[in-house]
Amino acid sequence: MKPLKILMVLFAFGLFFTGICQAHTPLFSCFDNGDGSITCEGGFSDGSSAAGVAVRVVDKDGKVLMKDKLDKFSEYTVKKPAQEFSVIFDAGEGHQIKVPGKEIF
Amino acid sequence: MKKRIAVLVSLISLTLSAQTFAHFQLIYTPDAALENGGKIPLALVFTHPFDAGHTMDMGTPEQFFVLQTRGENPVKKMDLLDALVPISWQSLTNSGKAFKTDYTARGGDHIFCLVPDPYFEAEEDSYIQQMTKVIINVGGIPGAWMEPAGLPAEIVPLSKPYDRWTGNVFQGKVLYNGQPVPGAEIEIEHLNHEPLIARNAFASGPAVKAPQSSFELQTKFADDNGIFTFGIPKAGWWGFAALGLDEDATHKGKPCSKDAVIWIKAVDM
Numbered sequence: 001m002k003p004l005k006i007l008m009v010l011f012a013f014g015l016f017f018t019g020i021c022q023a024h025t026p027l028f029s030c031f032d033n034g035d036g037s038i039t040c041e042g043g044f045s046d047g048s049s050a051a052g053v054a055v056r057v058v059d060k061d062g063k064v065l066m067k068d069k070l071d072k073f074s075e076y077t078v079k080k081p082a083q084e085f086s087v088i089f090d091a092g093e094g095h096q097i098k099v100p101g102k103e104i105f
Numbered sequence: 106m107k108k109r110i111a112v113l114v115s116l117i118s119l120t121l122s123a124q125t126f127a128h129f130q131l132i133y134t135p136d137a138a139l140e141n142g143g144k145i146p147l148a149l150v151f152t153h154p155f156d157a158g159h160t161m162d163m164g165t166p167e168q169f170f171v172l173q174t175r176g177e178n179p180v181k182k183m184d185l186l187d188a189l190v191p192i193s194w195q196s197l198t199n200s201g202k203a204f205k206t207d208y209t210a211r212g213g214d215h216i217f218c219l220v221p222d223p224y225f226e227a228e229e230d231s232y233i234q235q236m237t238k239v240i241i242n243v244g245g246i247p248g249a250w251m252e253p254a255g256l257p258a259e260i261v262p263l264s265k266p267y268d269r270w271t272g273n274v275f276q277g278k279v280l281y282n283g284q285p286v287p288g289a290e291i292e293i294e295h296l297n298h299e300p301l302i303a304r305n306a307f308a309s310g311p312a313v314k315a316p317q318s319s320f321e322l323q324t325k326f327a328d329d330n331g332i333f334t335f336g337i338p339k340a341g342w343w344g345f346a347a348l349g350l351d352e353d354a355t356h357k358g359k360p361c362s363k364d365a366v367i368w369i370k371a372v373d374m
Contacts, residue, residue: 029212029244031142041212043176043246050176073178105143 024048028089028097030104032080038104039077042070042089050074054090059083080104127153127292127322128161128224129344130235130366132217133300137267137342137370142211142243146302149204149219150194151235154344155321157298157307160194160201164222169204174248175213185217195306197298205305214248216240218256223356232361235346239368242267257282258350258365263332266369271340275369278332281350285331289347293323293335296342296368312341337371344368 025045030038042050055076057066065085070076076087085101133148149169152160169189173181185206194203208215217239223232236256242248253261263276279289298307315321327333327347337343347365354361 025245027212027245029142029246031211039211041175041244041246043212045245045247047176047247049178074176105141 024095026050026089026091026095026097028087028099030087030099032104033077036080037077038080038087038101039075040070040087040089040099042074042076042091050089050091056088056090057081058086058088060085127155127158127294128226128233128235129154129294129346130219130221130237130364131296131300131344132219132237132239132368133296133302133342134239134241135302137239137241138245138372139210139241139243142209144207144209145241147206147208147217148192148194148300148302148305149189149221150300151201151203151221151224152194152196152307153294154342155294155297155315156311157197157309159198160196160203161224162202163204163224164202165189166204166219166221168218168220170218171208172216172218172249172254173211173213174216174250175246176248178213178248180249180252192305195304197307197309203305205302210241210243212244213246214240214242214250216248216250216254218254218259220256223361225359231359232356233364234356234361235364235366237366237368240266253280253283255283256365258347258363260345260347260365260367262367262369266367269337269369269371271337271371271373273371274334274336275343275345275371276332276334277345277367278330279327279347279350279365280331281363281365286327286347286350287329287331289327289331289333289350291325291327291333292346292348293325294321294344294346295339296344313339337369340371340373342368342370 028042030040051072053070087099089097131150169186170184188206189204192205193200219237223234236258240250260277279286297311349362351363354363
């Protein structure tokens with residue numbers, strides 16, 4: 001393959017992946033259910049599902065307290081930890097969101 | 106003298122006509138795009154939004170519900186009719202019967218839909234029924250904002266109604282019984298006096314002053330597919346009312362204007 005063709009293919013791939021990144025901003029929000037549990041909702045800015053995306057509850061040192069995947073409704077309900085914690089939505093590199101427990105109302 | 110009377114009658118008729126056309130059913134909440142969920146206030150007021158003028162008495166609505174929709178999840182419908190509390194809303198010229206409620210919103214789109222009780226307009230010996238929608242979003246994950254809500258008369262947004270910057274355009278499609286309405290007449294008003302929802306009243310000061318009455322109530326027509334486009338000149342809430350979508354509609358034996366209303370909010374960059 002000539003260098004020009006390789007460049008063109010690389011350029012096309014670059015455009016393709018840029019498009020994907022821009023079109024799929026991850027979004028993640030958590031709410032206090034008022035019954036000792038929290039529910040977190042994940043998704044993407046284009047409305048596509050986040051079902052199956054990994055979620056982790058970690059303490060202030062990053063130690064994993066609980067881990068699971070978002071359900072078919074892109075939701076995760078879990079008992080609220082007594083200690084300081086954060087919930088992490090992990091859809092891969094560049095698509096991680098951390099919600100501190102103190103910001104969950 | 107006869108000529109003077111004729112001119113006077115004509116002027117009164119024009120005035121009444123202008124007032125009639127400026128009726129707008131409002132579903133008001135302060136923000137359309139919220140970062141966090143929580144309790145939000147809603148006020149249902151039948152009024153003249155540009156000048157915060159005469160506010161009409163609302164009867165108990167036929168329907169008031171919300172469609173909760175987030176991502177690809179199924180749409181959930183929640184009836185809000187029983188949650189409405191009657192209030193008296195103070196305009197700059199009178200007070201009118203209205204309704205209020207609080208609603209707890211979580212992530213996604215919340216499509217509020219109102220089918221009001223038809224309002225009897227005595228001067229015209231006819232009824233007005235403005236089926237009204239407002240769509241808010243929490244957290245940014247969109248839902249089915251672009252889908253019809255199933256109202257008999259409705260404006261379906263073709264532009265995301267809660268992501269408009271000032272200067273963007275807003276596009277909508279006018280439907281009656283699910284079918285596009287070619288050439289539908291659309292009136293547009295800015296919510297020019299801030300609703301003070303805690304006081305059930307409009308703020309007395311306007312956001313802008315119109316240089317002439319034509320600017321208070323803008324008019325345009327949908328195209329052959331029922332689609333219209335509007336360039337948004339100022340931040341805030343804008344109401345779009347597609348009027349008289351069924352010429353044959355009646356209520357209690359009198360003509361009834363079946364209108365579709367949608368409100369959107371634009372913000373400055």
